[in-house]
Amino acid sequence: MNLAELIDTKSVIVCCGSGGVGKTTTAAVLAIEAARAGRRAVVVTIDPARRLADALGLEGLTNEPAVIDGDWPGELAALMLDTEGTFNGLVTKYAGSPEQAERILSNRFYKNIAGAMSGTQEYMASEKLYELHADSGFDLIVVDTPPTRNALDFLEAPNRLARFLDHKLYRLVTAPTRGIVRVVNVAAQSFFRSVGKVVGGDVIADAIEFFAAFDGMEQGFKERARSVEQLLAAEDTAFVLVASPRADTVAEAMFFADELQKSKLAVRALIINRVHPHPADRDPVRDRERANELAGTTLGRQFEALADLGQISAGEEAHLRLLTERIGPAPVVRVPYLTVEVHDLASLTLVGDILMGRTT
Amino acid sequence: MDPAQFLTAPRVTIVAGKGGVGKTTVALTMALAATKLGLSALLIEIEGKSAIAALFDRESIGYEETELSPADPALGRGRLTARALTPDDALMEYLREHNMKRISGRLASSGALDMVATATPGIRDVLILGKVKQLERSGAADVIIVDAPAAGHAISFLRSASGLLDAVNVGPIETQAREVMDLLSDPERCEVVLVTLPEETPVNEMVETAYSLEELVGVKLGPVVVNGCLGDPAPFDTDPADAAAEVDPHVSAAELSAADLVALRMTTTFIGGRAHLQAEQLERLERELPLPQLALPFRFTADMSLTDIGALADEWLDQVRLLVEPS
Numbered sequence: 001m002n003l004a005e006l007i008d009t010k011s012v013i014v015c016c017g018s019g020g021v022g023k024t025t026t027a028a029v030l031a032i033e034a035a036r037a038g039r040r041a042v043v044v045t046i047d048p049a050r051r052l053a054d055a056l057g058l059e060g061l062t063n064e065p066a067v068i069d070g071d072w073p074g075e076l077a078a079l080m081l082d083t084e085g086t087f088n089g090l091v092t093k094y095a096g097s098p099e100q101a102e103r104i105l106s107n108r109f110y111k112n113i114a115g116a117m118s119g120t121q122e123y124m125a126s127e128k129l130y131e132l133h134a135d136s137g138f139d140l141i142v143v144d145t146p147p148t149r150n151a152l153d154f155l156e157a158p159n160r161l162a163r164f165l166d167h168k169l170y171r172l173v174t175a176p177t178r179g180i181v182r183v184v185n186v187a188a189q190s191f192f193r194s195v196g197k198v199v200g201g202d203v204i205a206d207a208i209e210f211f212a213a214f215d216g217m218e219q220g221f222k223e224r225a226r227s228v229e230q231l232l233a234a235e236d237t238a239f240v241l242v243a244s245p246r247a248d249t250v251a252e253a254m255f256f257a258d259e260l261q262k263s264k265l266a267v268r269a270l271i272i273n274r275v276h277p278h279p280a281d282r283d284p285v286r287d288r289e290r291a292n293e294l295a296g297t298t299l300g301r302q303f304e305a306l307a308d309l310g311q312i313s314a315g316e317e318a319h320l321r322l323l324t325e326r327i328g329p330a331p332v333v334r335v336p337y338l339t340v341e342v343h344d345l346a347s348l349t350l351v352g353d354i355l356m357g358r359t360t
Numbered sequence: 361m362d363p364a365q366f367l368t369a370p371r372v373t374i375v376a377g378k379g380g381v382g383k384t385t386v387a388l389t390m391a392l393a394a395t396k397l398g399l400s401a402l403l404i405e406i407e408g409k410s411a412i413a414a415l416f417d418r419e420s421i422g423y424e425e426t427e428l429s430p431a432d433p434a435l436g437r438g439r440l441t442a443r444a445l446t447p448d449d450a451l452m453e454y455l456r457e458h459n460m461k462r463i464s465g466r467l468a469s470s471g472a473l474d475m476v477a478t479a480t481p482g483i484r485d486v487l488i489l490g491k492v493k494q495l496e497r498s499g500a501a502d503v504i505i506v507d508a509p510a511a512g513h514a515i516s517f518l519r520s521a522s523g524l525l526d527a528v529n530v531g532p533i534e535t536q537a538r539e540v541m542d543l544l545s546d547p548e549r550c551e552v553v554l555v556t557l558p559e560e561t562p563v564n565e566m567v568e569t570a571y572s573l574e575e576l577v578g579v580k581l582g583p584v585v586v587n588g589c590l591g592d593p594a595p596f597d598t599d600p601a602d603a604a605a606e607v608d609p610h611v612s613a614a615e616l617s618a619a620d621l622v623a624l625r626m627t628t629t630f631i632g633g634r635a636h637l638q639a640e641q642l643e644r645l646e647r648e649l650p651l652p653q654l655a656l657p658f659r660f661t662a663d664m665s666l667t668d669i670g671a672l673a674d675e676w677l678d679q680v681r682l683l684v685e686p687s
Contacts, residue, residue: 020380049561108527112480194463198455200530203480244380247663248411277630279623287623293613299603299624301595303613306627308660315662339633341560 002331003269004356007034010238010268012133012231013142016154017242018252022273022335024048025342025351026242027144028056028078032345033352035076039139042077044128046121046146051343053080063089063128065136070345077138079128086124086131087114094220100213109203109210121146122157130228155232155263158225238268243323245275245316250323257326270332271355272320276312277336284310333357361684363677364397367503370551372496372543373582374506376514377555378565382587385664385672386555387507388412389656392673393680394503395438400431402501403442406488406509412442415666423449425500441501447484450491458532480527482520489521490536493543496550508552514569518544518552518577547580555585556645558638558655567648583652583683586642590658593639596632600624654679 006013007030015027027043034041042065048058056078057068063085065077088105095101104110113120125143132141145154192204231237239260243253257267287307294300324332335354340347353359361369367390375387384405391401405412405421413421416428421444431439455464492506509517516523521540528534543550552573556566566584573579595603600621607614616624646653657675659668 018379020378050564051561196531197460198463198531199480199483199533200528203528245662249380251411277626279626281619282623290613293611294607297603297607297614298595298598299600299607299614302598302600302603302624302628305596305631306623309627309630312660312662319662337630337634339630339637341637343560 001268003271003333004033004037006238006240006268007140008037008039010236011140012129012234012237013140014129014145014154014232014237014239015143015242016145016239016256018249021242021244021249022342023242024052024144025348026240026271026273027142028052029348029351029355030240031076031078031140031142032070032072032348033356034140034142035070035072035074036352038073040075040137041140041142042079042132042136042138043142043144044079044081044125044132045144046081046125048080048144049343051341055344055348065132065138068345074139081121081125081128083121083124084114086128087120090127090221090224091217094217094224096216100217103213104210107206107210107213109206110213119157119160122154123160126154126158126228126232127224130224130231133231155260155265158228233263233265239265240269240271241267241327242271242273244273245319247319250319253323254326267327267330269330270323270327271335272323272332273335274337275320275334276309276316278313278317279306279309282306282310284314363393363680363684364399366680366684367394367397367399370547370549370580371502372492372504372506372550374508374518374550374552374579375555375585376508376517376552376569378562381555381557381562383555384412384507385669386553386585386587386656387505388415388669389672389676390553391440391503391505392669393676394505395429395440396436396673396677398436398438399502400438401440401503401505402495403428403440404492404495404504404506405442405444406507411664415669420444438502443495445488445491447487450487454487454490454532454536460532480524480533482516482524483533485517485520486524486533486537486540489517489540489543493539496543515572515576518573518579522577544577544579551580551582553582553585555587557588558586558641558645560641563641563645567645570649570651581651583654584645584649586645586653586655588658589642589655590631590635590638593632593635596628596635598628600628652683654683
């Protein structure tokens, strides 16, 4: 299935890859292409660069898709993930009462989790994806994934909080009581005294209060995590890998493809950004010699640059061959290094033309 | 001031920048440059996933010091070492050294560190910076280069200590946070070098980061490093046919075939186009951020080798000399 077919038929596209390879831009382009193909598409961006956010009409974090007007038969919307807001929504949804929700939302430990716990952003991105899929009526949701140290955080995130809440330590804290903590068992008490010596008692009190307040909501969170997981594994969901042709990002793309495969998920397409233009049928050694013979002249500098391009292209091609073999039969699409900055609808549309093979 | 003084002026340099700008390359470049001046350099990794180990044919870099290359007095070359710091190891070590061994055991066995870390945001970063501070105090090397976490994390990484002090007001972690703040706010001991690419988005983000760091952390900013520069666009403004006409007609290398012309025109369009974009961004950076710039040339390779980084280190030293010895 080529990229155009993916955009036409899938209902979820997840863009993954390491930081700095143009993931957010690529996600935006895919959503625009879907709108150009007549579909109702929404792109979920995570921390886009300001100019790109402006181009997409995003003024700040918003949990509701904002419609972007453009010359296409379909519909395009975008949102910039509000991690904390999404988490708050989830808590409110699964709380047994407004009071319970309030108790959790005002807890300091909870605020730390919602705002800063590693993996929360990934978790909320997939949660948002699930919400949009369940009730917004979009044909296609394109998700940009957060730049993570471990590319798989996004996949694992939904289960992580469930596991976190399952930790025996927390059961120790929450088991003896319902609601307000009065009695914490002896083992737990001595443990928390130890921790308290290191970080101070307030921190511990906040944590205990949080787990007590959260009591009874674990089941809802766990079921939700399972549903999100199922959506990511569904036939209608496509993972698109974004990379650049450099050794480090290619290695990460390979690793990511392997890990996806372990989870029985396949990469449906590979998009390689920033490929240096290839001077066809050149002998870089001869070009280098001519550069040296012409050293000090403008033409010499031009030959030097030509030889340089030949050199870097050879290295890039070697990486791309390996990656293409690994990803195949999924399509591999190359986007050349552009001589314009991609930050408005016009340049995003240009990248779309390249991706879809309408121009080179 | 000579380049060696420049490199050691604050012993600790924290290299920060968004993902994909070549932060690790720059950190290693600076460390190599120091060793070329005969200084010992310690490179500190935080995200434990970089390619540095492989560049030096090492399996991995651990919490304890790994020697990447020994000192070579004959060449006037200093010793290069590296460490990969993790917050868990740093906390355990800290507790052991401060007579809290029993607690460290309990924390480790119960998996509670995760909860403690969740309960107190910034604690991981403070533990790592605390270890950096200890290495600085013990004079672990003449130059200590820290490869900071990527993306927007640089600000939260460096703000971790002050943030933590809002939440924690007793105990060893509080002490650690205070000492980290002392380190960060002392320009004689520590500076931050920001890395960017000469492109619009990375430049915007660096300018924002620079002002946020000054305002929120009060850390000294060193020169900014612009990575991947193509250099002067001027030679690419001339059409190759005209450039050939400027060359002595007896030089056969300047005789262009039709195929030469096509390839050279593609080159001038691409390299010239990008070099012009870069030049605009470099100028804008200079206008928007009044800090000295060090421009590292783009290396035309898809696999950065030690030779490439050695060449960058030489270039870096040349530029530092220009910076510290204005002629």
